[in-house]
């Protein structure tokens with residue numbers, strides 16, 4: 046996917062977050078470069094290997110399990126998140142535990158993300174009624190990739206996994222999207238994502254041909270499968286029918302998982318529909334989440350450096366975090382391993398390419414840092430020997446008050462009060478002096494050096 050980001054601070058943040066990852070920083074100054082933001086944890090389908098589908102299925106049969114709050118992301122949380130992090134984000138993936146197109150605010154969210162030059166994508170089951178104006182609105186929002194999950198090419202094969210789904214409806218919707226894209230003269234990449242199982246393997250070629258015909262991308266994908274009869278022919282034997290207790294060497298392998306850094310602690314993050322932050326995209330139970338965004342009170346950065354994050358980063362870096370010795374987090378027992386821990390790092394090549402397009406000739410220091418990314422040790426040494434981070438900036442949320450201490454700005458205007466200042470107390474003090482000279486009382490909510498409490502001046 047093409048990344049349109051061009052502000053220098055996003056590239057500096059990207060490089061610095063790599064530095065913080067490879068040096069195992071516990072308290073970070075940087076922000077994620079890629080983010081999953083889930084518009085909806087609600088879904089209408091019952092896919093049997095998806096926790097949301099399982100929860101829906103249980104409800105249908107009268108039982109009740111609840112892995113997480115089922116809700117739509119609201120614009121207030123979304124806006125506060127993008128106001129805080131939009132400067133640094135290269136990519137927002139609008140999906141995780143539900144059906145994104147059920148949230149009718151999605152086009153507005155994408156528009157806002159695009160105003161920060163962020164690349165955007167959704168994964169959708171497309172098995173829902175969509176009006177023509179909504180389709181146009183979605184495409185006109187500037188969304189880059191619309192990936193539809195259709196695992197089969199007939200109702201029979203499709204519904205084996207997409208339980209409750211309507212194949213003709215979803216297929217018709219993908220055609221409508223392709224036609225609307227062409228009519229509107231847009232370049233949106235429309236993708237047919239096909240998870241391969243034993244029951245739909247024979248549909249692959251017909252689906253591929255159909256995608257060619259209607260001018261969309263066909264993308265076959267490997268599914269997570271935990272029942273042997275669903276493994277496609279070329280994966281047979283992958284599942285052990287008699288799993289045994291882990292051996293000592295397997296336990297050692299588990300330990301090894303947390304001796305290399307996890308990119309989710311530095312370079313990317315997952316925000317759920319209720320505003321909670323998960324340590325990565327895989328844990329489906331809310332009880333493992335690390336914190337809850339509350340616009341105006343608790344921002345992403347507050348959670349990003351809270352005890353759970355610091356303890357998790359420390360554990361991966363082999364560092365003891367004073368005062369948090371007894372704190373437990375899912376990351377300490379990470380069940381996912383290297384692939385999930387680095388799931389989105391393949392996007393780093395796109396960031397580097399974009400940097401070359403924009404800054405190759407004008408930023409020799411950053412150019413050298415980018416060229417050393419393949420070699421973490423050389424990269425860290427170079428970073429330490431130079432002061433790239435001196436040029437970085439961070440958001441500082443400021444509320445101006447009248448002399449009588451009543452808030453001067455109303456809620457709608459508070460986003461105007463996010464300033465970006467270099468990582469330097471001198472700059473902050475200079476800004477404070479200027480604001481005070483203008484007769485403004487000033488409340489600083491967060492500064493570049495997060496120290497675990499609100500700083501009031």
Ligand SMILES: C[S@@+](CC[C@H](N)C(=O)[O-])C[C@H]1O[C@@H](n2cnc3c(N)ncnc32)[C@H](O)[C@@H]1O
Pocket residue numbers: 088092094095140141142143144145168169170193194238240267268269270
């Ligand atoms: C949980 S879904 C949420 C988005 C949307 N409802 C959908 O299904 O596309 C996110 C992604 O997980 C994929 N997914 C669902 N079940 C899967 C499985 N068993 N193995 C791998 N990916 C799976 C979906 O196809 C989709 O790409």
Ligand code: SF4
Pocket residue numbers: 088089090091092095096097098099141142143144170207
């Ligand atoms: S459509 Fe997506 S979110 Fe819904 S149950 Fe299936 S995989 Fe899960």
